[in-house]
Every structure is written in structure tokens, then in C-alpha cells.
């Protein structure tokens with residue numbers, strides 16, 4: 467999610483993520499409307515129209531480098547709950563994203579272009595090399611931000627550059643257009659003359675969508691046991707990559723040193739959310755099994771995950787009495803005796819989720835029956 471803070475105490479800095487950065491770059495290069503950028507900033511919750519009394523913002527990349535400054539004010543169109551942007555000024559060159567050197571961010575004024583939506587096929591290269599105009603052509607791969615974040619994208623770019631060499635074309639580059647921008651308009655602004663348009667209708671179902679599943683519940687409720695069973699079945703039955711981010715492992719390797727105060731728990735859960743969303747971004751399935759007792763941290767995890775792909779929350783609501791009776795680690799006994807403080811369910815709260823896609827009581831359901839339900843949910847979120 468976006469981060470807003472003051473830069474050297476002077477101006478508000480908005481740290482943008484992938485699609486917003488792509489849109490900013492297009493707007494700076496004259497390929498997208500500044501107004502599209504304003505709408506995106508509002509829709510994604512970066513700025514709120516009613517709180518913007520004409521102010522200057524610095525738009526930064528995730529490293530905090532300010533790429534542009536912009537003035538925003540509430541929209542002059544009364545019905546439009548958005549912002550007007552003015553004076554969008556570049557400050558630094560972008561360095562994020564794949565294939566930086568061959569990325570098109572302003573109009574190709576001198577060359578004619580051949581458009582692709584994936585790496586050129588052998589027959590397309592052949593057709594191109596026979597053409598009398600091939601030597602004037604520039605090959606352009608037109609992609610979305612989502613497509614460009616997939617792991618095979620660098621390969622596609624390499625194949626595009628090879629194709630340009632083989633066909634004797636002028637060169638190759640790629641245009642990354644976020645879903646929020648008008649693709650047709652960007653292409654028209656970027657390319658003066660289209661020699662061939664080899665683009666194929668994009669079938670989104672072919673782009674494997676990532677998923678984050680959060681199993682939240684009390685210690686001993688069965689989160690890890692269930693998540694492990696789900697992971698094995700995803701590998702076997704769906705032939706997909708799934709990674710288990712177990713609460714205990716994360717505490718050992720990622721959140722070592724953190725305790726169980728509400729602040730430390732939030733930090734822990736958001737870290738898991740960040741790692742999970744990176745897995746999801748490349749089409750993987752991340753299964754997370756922390757207690758995650760607080761709604762606020764779960765919401766942050768959801769926001770991170772939904773930027774990358776899908777998110778589902780499974781509430782493992784095995785009753786406290788059962789978890790306590792299991793007490794595999796003896797921690798409930800210690801908590802009751804006051805030897806362990808801030809123990810969830812004893813002297814630290816568990817806020818029951820109101821946004822769970824599934825609620826499973828593992829004192830009455832077998833692991834097989836529970837994992838059947840989770841698998842069904844996962845399949846239904848994957849078309």
C-alpha cells in the first residue's frame with residue numbers, strides 16, 4: 467500500500483508502487499493523461515480529494531527517490547470525486563522495473579513500428595524479414611504492468627531483441643501500460659506508424675494469477691497442520707507452486723527479536739504479508755499461518771496481497787478450550803500460570819474476523835474435510 471510521509475519536513479511524499487509508477491512514467495513522457503494519473507492516485511487511496519486544498523506532492527519510487535513533483539487540487543468538475551493535477555515536473559530518471567534500458571516512455575517519432583503482445587514467433591520474424599520495410603521497423607512489445615511482473619517477462623524481452631536482429635529491424639523496445647491507462651490511446655501516442663500489428667487478444671486466464679491465503683486463529687487451532695495439507699494437495703492436484711509461511715518459521719528467520727505486543731505482532735504480520743505478496747506477484751500461492759489476531763494488521767496484509775493478486779482469509783476458529791487442551795508446546799499452561807505474558811486467548815485478545823471467506827472449526831472437522839473446503843475455495847478464485 468502507499469506510504470505518505472514528510473520529506474525533509476517540507477513536502478508530502480507519496481511512495482508509488484508498480485502500476486502507479488508505470489502510469490507516472492507514461493504521463494511524464496506525454497503518453498498518458500495527467501488526469502488518468504490523478505484518478506489513479508485517488509482510486510488507490512494515495513490522496514483523498516476532499517483533503518487536497520491545492521498542494522504539492524512529491525511522487526517517489528519504493529526506494530524513496532523523488533521522481534516527480536505535482537500540484538493537486540480538488541476536481542473543478544463537481545460530479546467528479548477526483549483531483550486535478552497540474553505542473554507535473556520530472557525530478558529524477560526512473561530506475562525500477564524490468565528491461566529498463568529498452569523501455570519506451572515517450573513517443574517514437576522517427577520509426578515505424580511492429581506491435582507484439584508476446585515474443586515474436588518464428589513465422590512472424592520470417593514474414594517481417596521478407597518485408598521491404600523491415601529495416602525501418604522498430605519492434606514494440608506492448609505489455610501490462612501485471613504481465614511485466616511475471617517471471618518469464620525478461621525472456622520475452624530477450625526473444626524480442628533477438629527477433630529484431632534476425633529480421634534486420636532498427637531495434638526493439640517495450641511499452642508497459644498499466645490497466646488504469648487507456649491502452650489504445652497510449653499506443654497511438656507512442657507510435658506514429660504501425661507497419662504490422664501482431665498483437666493477439668490477451669487471455670487473462672493464461673496469465674497465472676497469484677494468491678495469498680491467510681489462515682488466522684489461536685495457537686494450537688490447527689493452522690499449520692491445515693496449511694501444510696493444503697500445500698501438499700496444491701502441488702499434487704493443481705500442479706502449482708505453493709509456499710508455506712508458517713508462524714513459527716517466520717518468527718525464527720524473519721521476525722527474530724520481535725515479541726508479542728500489539729505493535730510487534732503487527733510488524734510480524736505485515737512482514738509476512740509483504741513476503742506473501744511477492745510470491746503472489748510471480749504467480750505463486752503463499753499460505754500464511756500466523757495467529758494474526760488483530761483486524762488492522764490483517765487488513766494491511768489484505769491490501770498488500772490484493773495489489774499483487776488474490777487474497778482469501780480462512781478463520782480457523784477451533785475453540786479456545788480445545789486449543790488449550792491440546793497445548794502441544796505447554797504454552798497455555800505457562801500463560802495460565804502467568805509465566806508467559808500477552809498470550810492470545812488468555813491475556814491478549816483475538817479479534818474475530820468479519821471478512822473471512824471460510825470459517826473452519828478444526829475440533830469438529832477432519833484435516834481432509836477442511837482442506838477439501840480450502841481447495842475448493844482456491845479453485846473457485848482461480849476461474
Ligand SMILES: Nc1ncnc2c1ncn2[C@@H]1O[C@H](COP(=O)(O)OS(=O)(=O)O)[C@@H](OP(=O)(O)O)[C@H]1O
Pocket residue numbers: 684685686690713714717726730731732734735755756757758759795797806807808809810814
Ligand atoms: N504470547 C504469545 N501469544 C501467542 N503465541 C505465542 C506467545 N508466545 C509464544 N507464542 C508462540 O508463537 C506463535 C505465534 O506467533 P505468531 O507469529 O503466529 O503470532 S502473531 O501473528 O504475531 O500474533 C505460537 O505458535 P502457533 O501455536 O504455531 O500459533 C506460539 O507457539
Ligand SMILES: Nc1ncnc2c1ncn2[C@@H]1O[C@H](COP(=O)(O)OP(=O)(O)O)[C@@H](O)[C@H]1O
Pocket residue numbers: 683684685686687688689690691692755792794828829830831832833
Ligand atoms: N482436525 C484437526 N485439525 C488440525 N489439527 C488437529 C486436528 N485434530 C488434532 N489436531 C492437532 O492439533 C495440533 C494443531 O497444531 P498446529 O497445526 O501447529 O496449530 P497452530 O499452527 O494453529 O498452532 C496438532 O498437534 C494437530 O495434530
